[in-house]
Amino acid sequence: MQSFTEENYLKIIYHLAEKTNNVQTNAIAEQMQTKPASVTDMIKKLAEKGFVDYIKYQGVTLTDKGKNAAVDIVRKHRLWEVFLVDKLNFKWDEVHDVAEELEHIKSTALIERLDEFLGFPKSDPHGDPIPDKNGRFAKTQFTKLIDLKISDQGTITGVSQHSSAFLKHLEKLGLTLGKQIEINDVTDFDGSVEILVAGKQINISREVAKHILISSNGKN
Amino acid sequence: MQSFTEENYLKIIYHLAEKTNNVQTNAIAEQMQTKPASVTDMIKKLAEKGFVDYIKYQGVTLTDKGKNAAVDIVRKHRLWEVFLVDKLNFKWDEVHDVAEELEHIKSTALIERLDEFLGFPKSDPHGDPIPDKNGRFAKTQFTKLIDLKISDQGTITGVSQHSSAFLKHLEKLGLTLGKQIEINDVTDFDGSVEILVAGKQINISREVAKHILISSNGKN
DNA sequence: TTAAATTTTTAGGTAAATCTAAAAATTATT
DNA sequence: AATAATTTTTAGATTTACCTAAAAATTTAA
Ligand SMILES: [Mn+2]
Ligand SMILES: [Mn+2]
Ligand SMILES: [Mn+2]
Ligand SMILES: [Mn+2]
Numbered sequence: 001m002q003s004f005t006e007e008n009y010l011k012i013i014y015h016l017a018e019k020t021n022n023v024q025t026n027a028i029a030e031q032m033q034t035k036p037a038s039v040t041d042m043i044k045k046l047a048e049k050g051f052v053d054y055i056k057y058q059g060v061t062l063t064d065k066g067k068n069a070a071v072d073i074v075r076k077h078r079l080w081e082v083f084l085v086d087k088l089n090f091k092w093d094e095v096h097d098v099a100e101e102l103e104h105i106k107s108t109a110l111i112e113r114l115d116e117f118l119g120f121p122k123s124d125p126h127g128d129p130i131p132d133k134n135g136r137f138a139k140t141q142f143t144k145l146i147d148l149k150i151s152d153q154g155t156i157t158g159v160s161q162h163s164s165a166f167l168k169h170l171e172k173l174g175l176t177l178g179k180q181i182e183i184n185d186v187t188d189f190d191g192s193v194e195i196l197v198a199g200k201q202i203n204i205s206r207e208v209a210k211h212i213l214i215s216s217n218g219k220n
Numbered sequence: 221m222q223s224f225t226e227e228n229y230l231k232i233i234y235h236l237a238e239k240t241n242n243v244q245t246n247a248i249a250e251q252m253q254t255k256p257a258s259v260t261d262m263i264k265k266l267a268e269k270g271f272v273d274y275i276k277y278q279g280v281t282l283t284d285k286g287k288n289a290a291v292d293i294v295r296k297h298r299l300w301e302v303f304l305v306d307k308l309n310f311k312w313d314e315v316h317d318v319a320e321e322l323e324h325i326k327s328t329a330l331i332e333r334l335d336e337f338l339g340f341p342k343s344d345p346h347g348d349p350i351p352d353k354n355g356r357f358a359k360t361q362f363t364k365l366i367d368l369k370i371s372d373q374g375t376i377t378g379v380s381q382h383s384s385a386f387l388k389h390l391e392k393l394g395l396t397l398g399k400q401i402e403i404n405d406v407t408d409f410d411g412s413v414e415i416l417v418a419g420k421q422i423n424i425s426r427e428v429a430k431h432i433l434i435s436s437n438g439k440n
Numbered sequence: 441t442t443a444a445a446t447t448t449t450t451a452g453g454t455a456a457a458t459c460t461a462a463a464a465a466t467t468a469t470t
Numbered sequence: 471a472a473t474a475a476t477t478t479t480t481a482g483a484t485t486t487a488c489c490t491a492a493a494a495a496t497t498t499a500a
Contacts, residue, residue, distance in 0.1 A: 260479055277479080
């Protein structure tokens, strides 16, 4: 059984490992909003407990045990987010912080019954996949909207940024999960993208386009 | 904002204060499963923060601020218990420990929406009243089953013991909330009570009868 | 391939919540 | 009222998760 803090470290290491194999001390510190020295302390502890493999100065990688623990927390986080949106009418930009707390509740029975109550959802309100109780989930292959070419079409199926500000902005633009879009033009001046969504033509910045994930379903 | 630990102290002091006005250090220590010396430390802290009035060697009483904080935690605890039983099909003997964790989640929006989702329940699975968002609730007046006389009738509306062992035992005997009972006899030998419930005559020990709460609705 | 910049670790300390052992105050009993 | 028993507090440590400052290792750049 891990502490609240250890769980947060494991989850953050897990997410960072999606990008780079060896996760650096500084990267963890930044995510945990703490100092590198504190991270080193915790890393040693996690290594001792068998959650990570650690070589001094070389960063960490999760062991199987560590990966399982991390995926379990991710599963809880995302299931609670579904609960908040589907059952309690939270908006997709309001759920993250509460889920950060709820994910640490320790009860296998609770999370399995919650999963059932929600109808075994496959993805959370931000389009992220929800691991099943064995930790398995489909690693969906998304394209970033920014990488599409003119006249490409697709469906919005995820976002790679979960800040409330970003999500509220998307909401206002009508760019929510499931929406069909088509690329009309890319502005020379600032690289902003003209897209067609729900019959309307709108312009979104490069920064926004970078964080919208599309499942392509048309002429490539 | 109080810590997890402070919240537990406040809740326990609140419950102990339902019996005696001045709550003793040792009583708190027993409930918190900790040592009296630790309790003294925490009491000082709570007094400094204005949650309790404290006179050395005289025990503590909650201030209004402390009472409000405690009632808020009780409200959360009981609402989560309702959620677990009504929505996730937990049994009434399975909910307490999980609710002990859930009660510390800090989000006013969450608890208000949960309350609404549950239909603003007035009592929890053990018959305990749920404070509204202003901390108000009816202090229901119960009689202990043990205090009833032969031929008295009533409805089971609560229990004053929440251990899983006790609740499972009641379940097996068919003594659940809402059940009508009538006192048939009190055994001279061991003080055990013969009661009529759902057409059947059963015998319950004094110990069990002490912890069943009845709202009388018949010949007194 | 040195020197500079960056990253990471060590050393030494703090604050919160706990503990044990012993001292002090209160309450109960003779 | 004196003594015994109980309750409560103090003193001094421990553990966890932090911190700052400085040293050490690694990486990058000249
Ligand atoms: Mn989230
Ligand atoms: Mn999410
Ligand atoms: Mn309970
Ligand atoms: Mn209850």
